[in-house]
Amino acid sequence: xxxxxxxxxxxxxxxxxxxxxxxxxxxxxxxxxxxxxxxxxxxxxxxxxxxxxxxxxxxxxxxxxxxxxxxxxxxxxxxxxxxxxxxxxxxxxxxxxxxxxxxxxxxxxxxxxxxxxxxxxxxxxxxxxxxxxxxxxxxxxxxxxxxxxxxxxxxxxxxxxxxxxxxxxxxxxxxxxxxxxxxxxxxxxxxxxxxxxxxxxxxxxxxxxxxxxxxxxxxxxxxxxxxxxxxxxxxxxxxxxxxxxxxxxxxxxxxxxxxxxxxxxxxxxxxxxxxxxxxxxxxxxxxxxxxxxxxxxxxxxxxxxxxxxxxxxxxxxxxxxxxxxxxxxxxxxxxxxxxxxxxxxxxxxxxxxxxxxxxxxxxxxxxxxxxxxxxxxxxxxxxxxxxxxxxxxxxxxxxxxxxxxxxxxxxxxxxxxxxxxxxxxxxxxxxxxxxxxxxxxxxxxxxxxxxxxxxxxxxxxxxxxxxxxxxxxxxxxxx
Numbered sequence: 063x064x065x066x067x068x069x070x071x072x073x074x075x076x077x078x079x080x081x082x083x084x085x086x087x088x089x090x091x092x093x094x095x096x097x098x099x100x101x102x103x104x105x106x107x108x109x110x111x112x113x114x115x116x117x118x119x120x121x122x123x124x125x126x127x128x129x130x131x132x133x134x135x136x137x138x139x140x141x142x143x144x145x146x147x148x149x150x151x152x153x154x155x156x157x158x159x160x161x162x163x164x165x166x167x168x169x170x171x172x173x174x175x176x177x178x179x180x181x182x183x184x185x186x187x188x189x190x191x192x193x194x195x196x197x198x199x200x201x202x203x204x205x206x207x208x209x210x211x212x213x214x215x216x217x218x219x220x221x222x223x224x225x226x227x228x229x230x231x232x233x234x235x236x237x238x239x240x241x242x243x244x245x246x247x248x249x250x251x252x253x254x255x256x257x258x259x260x261x262x263x264x265x266x267x268x269x270x271x272x273x274x275x276x277x278x279x280x281x282x283x284x285x286x287x288x289x290x291x292x293x294x295x296x297x298x299x300x301x302x303x304x305x306x307x308x309x310x311x312x313x314x315x316x317x318x319x320x321x322x323x324x325x326x327x328x329x330x331x332x333x334x335x336x337x338x339x340x341x342x343x344x345x346x347x348x349x350x351x352x353x354x355x356x357x358x359x360x361x362x363x364x365x366x367x368x369x370x371x372x373x374x375x376x377x378x379x380x381x382x383x384x385x386x387x388x389x390x391x392x393x394x395x396x397x398x399x400x401x402x403x404x405x406x407x408x409x410x411x412x413x414x415x416x417x418x419x420x421x422x423x424x425x426x427x428x429x430x431x432x433x434x435x436x437x438x439x440x441x442x443x444x445x446x447x448x449x450x451x452x453x454x455x456x457x458x459x460x461x462x463x464x465x466x467x468x469x470x471x472x473x474x475x476x477x478x479x480x481x482x483x484x485x486x487x488x489x490x491x492x493x494x495x496x497x498x499x500x501x502x503x504x505x506x507x508x509x510x511x512x513x514x515x516x517x518x519x520x521x522x523x524x525x526x527x528x529x530x531x532x533x534x535x536x537x538x539x540x541x
Contacts, residue, residue, distance in 0.1 A: 088131040090151045092161035093118035097141025102166035104247035110164045118162050120266030144230040157278045159239040161231045166248040173249040174220030177206040178241040180233040181226035191233035197286040201238040212272030217264040281309035289530035292537035311530035314463035318437035331443045428458040449475050467500040467523035474503040491521040
C-alpha cells in the first residue's frame, strides 16, 4: 500500500513538472462518408463508407486501450454533413481530429497511402480556411507526417507523401486536423488489402501509433505570435513551461522568471551542468535563421527579430514553471508597456539617473524575498555571484517586471562575466548613449544578434521585457 502511494505521488510530480509526460490525448475520429454517401466503390465491390467505419472503430479501440479518449463523428452507417462533423469536433475540446478515408483514382495502377492537411502557404480563395486552421498549419503538418509514417511502417503500403489540400474537414476546424487516405479502392492490390481484416488492423495500428506521437498544444495563446517558433523550440527542450495551457507571450517578464531562465541555461545554482549539455555556447555559431520575421510594425523588432510599436510591451521570454504558478496572479499586475521598472545596473555616468539602476546594498536578507518564494535559491545565488544587486530600501523586487536594459546587463554578467566587449563602438540607438550604464551590454547583444531594438533607432531600455522576447533571445543564444 505504501509503495502504491509513493508511485501515485511520483506520477503526480511528473505530471506537474513535465505536463506532456504520458499525457492522454482526446481524439476525434471521423469515418468518412456514410449513409446516402457511399464514397468510392472498390474494384472488388467494397464501399468506402464501410471500410472507413471499420478502420475508425479499430483505431478507437487501440487508442482507448492505451488510455486515450476517443470520440467518433459517426458510429454507424449514418450520413453526417461536413459542417456537422466540424461542429461536433469543435464542441469536444479535443486535441486533434483525424478523418479516415479510402482513395480512388481513374488510373487503376496508382496505389499507396497519403495524408492531407491544410497548408496556409497555399490558400484557396474559393475555399477559405478558418482563422484557427491557418495558424495551425505547422501542427497539422506534423500530425499528418507522423500518422503517415506510422501507417506505411505498420501496413507497408506505398508512401505517397503528404498532400496540401483545402478539404472542408481539414480547413474549417479549430484543432490540428488531417485526412488519411489509407489505400486505393481503385487498385486491385490496395483493394485486396482493404478487404482483408488483418490488413485493416495493421492500418489502424499504424494510424494509432502516429496519433500517439502527437504532443498536445500547450500554448494556444501563442499560436499566431511572431515568437511561436522559439517558444515551441524551448518548450520541446523543457526550458519553458506554461500555465493553464497558455504562455502569455506579451506579459511582462518578472525578475524572478528571468533569473529562473538564466539558471536553466547557465546552472549557477548547480555544481555543474549536465554532461550532455554545454553552458558556454558561442552565439555566433548557434544563431537561428528559422525565426520568421513579422511584416507589421507592431510585431517586428526592426532588426528582423521582434519590433513592437511604442505602445505595446516589449520583452523576451521566460517561463512560469509549476513552482511559479503560486505567484501567477501577482506576476500579472504590472503589464503596462510604458511602465518604468526598477532593476539592476552598474553605475550611471550621466547626471540623470535611470529608473532601472540599482544600488548595491550590504544585505542579502531582502525584505520582499521570503525563503518560501519559489525562486528564493535562484535569486540568492544570483546575489551571491554578483549577477544582481539590491535596492537602498533593502528590497530585491522579484515579482516586478524587468526592463530590457536590465536584461542586457544581467545576461552579459552571467554569460560573459564582463570578459567580452562589443567590437564596434558605434552607438546606433538614440536612447542608448555612450554614458549609460547599460550601453556596453546593449550593444554587445546587438552585435551578436541576440537582442535587437524595438525600432531601427530605438532600443527601449526602460520598457518591460516580454516573455516572448526572452524566448527569442534564448533561442538564438542556444540554437
